[in-house]
Amino acid sequence: MKMNKKDIIKLLEDIALYLEIKGENAFRISAYRKAAQGIERDERSLPEIDDFTSIKGIGKGTNDTIRAFIETGASHVLNQLQEDVPEGLLTLLDLPGLGGKRIAKLYQELSITNKHELKRACENGSVEKLAGFGKKTVENILTALEEQGKRPERIPLALALPLAEKIEEYLQTIDEIDEYSRAGSLRRVRETVKDIDYIIATKHRKQVAAKLVEMEDVKSIIAKGETKVSVTVAGKYDVNVDFRMVDEKEFATTLHHFTGSKEHNIAMRQRAKMRGEKINEYGVENETTGECIHFSTEKDFYGHFDLHYIPPEMRETALDLEEFEEEVSYLQREMIKGDLHMHTTWSDGAQSVEEMVQEARRRGYTYIAITDHSKFLQVANGLNETRLRRQREDIQKVNEKYDDIEVLCGVEMDILPDGTLDFSDEFLSEMDLVIAAIHSSFNQSEDDIMKRLNTALENPHVDIIAHPTGRIIGRRDGYAVVMEELIEKAAKTNTALEINANPLRFDLSSKWAAYAQEKGVHVAINTDAHNIESFRYMDLGVRYARRGRINKDTVINTWSFDQLQQFLRRNR
Ligand SMILES: [Zn+2]
Ligand SMILES: [Zn+2]
Known part of the structure; x- marks a missing residue:
């Protein structure tokens, strides 16, 4: 494992947290927290720090702990604490109002070690009697416990992706699999997914099925047949994963079928019908002769219907198939x-x-x-x-070192x-590029939020x-912004809006990005x-933008450096 600074900070914070839950002395706890802060505040990256004791708040003991962690990838101190503290206590951290201190109290005074016991203690009134826990706190905890039991109808793509990557790592190890692919909404890069779908080409379905159900984290088996294996995989939320097994020759058509969208498939079937053909899950059937044909790729499948390839993300928004009789140019990662x-x-x-450069x-x-x-x-x-002025010197040094990249x-x-x-106009004029963002007071009224955004948009x-x-998908909706007004103002002031490519954000949404493009607003796809x-989120961001049919020219980071510079200097 290649470690970075954040790993060290997390180690120190985890140790402090465990000590707190154990009820250890406050001085020791705060020493670890101060050490974490010291490293956070240091501007160097991990390989650049040769002596941790030179950082304020880090003494010899902490230094030894850090060194051992870097060398071995594990921490004896943390491991020991993890053995001492019941595992279930840590899960209490995602309940409202519960931090290390309160959890310590629950543990030491009521011997609570997990959510189940906490629920009981809340219900029988013993938590309410603890000093520092009021009636309101108990109510909040109970509501949250109730909510947590429910699995949301759809889970954010950002949570499904790491799971999918893990599954794919496992699929790679199964020799009997000739080919596999994601399907469904995961492949279409939807913001949320209901379950995870895979299509697998194999000649040995039985063996593959047997191996699929042996996958790590499989919590229950829903179905295990010759054509389909369905399992529930345990994670933050339990997710159902469907594997459909087909013969190699059927793979492309099946993949197309289970990628969807439903509307796209309907449009394709209508097109087939007009030619006297019928699309089924495994191939395309001639309605008169009954002959079934197969394709080696989805591209060939589309080609059969005189269409160019349609990327999965666009199979939701681009429903007018005739458009794809001609070559359609769409955003590519290489752009x-x-x-x-x-x-x-x-x-x-x-x-x-x-390192970033x-x-x-x-x-x-x-x-x-x-x-x-x-x-x-x-x-x-x-x-x-x-x-920031000092950082500019740092950046300039790196910039001079490489002649194949410009660092703004x-x-x-x-x-x-x-x-x-946060800065005066005078200072801002020193910067090459200014991004403005809201990270605070999310609950303000629409008027206040729009006032803030307008100030930023109007600033040259x-x-x-x-x-x-x-917004954070699955967690919060975002603040009260009037999107039409924001976009109109962005057009008037020639300010670009971001499509944040982090799948937790995807902000702007593809829908609003499309609207922005329509109004002549430029977009930046940033990770x-x-x-x-x-x-790596850039690939995802590009595919997400495709859903909104965002064109190359709309996206300022497809432009040449000169063109970008002209844009950045437009008001100077
Ligand atoms: Zn931000
Ligand atoms: Zn940021």
């Missing part, structure tokens, strides 16, 4: 020349400027913008004017609750509005990466 929103160790990112080069980008948080966002170690000095500047911006230095609605792994 993206750079990523304009990312964080480094200067604020709350895991890697240094240099190297990853960007590896991905073939010709430019990127470093956009750390601004001073208002203290929890993210936001940068003030002085630190940007900032993700907070729009404050009172409607003002603001180039992009990040994650314009602030908002806080570590090098998150660069």
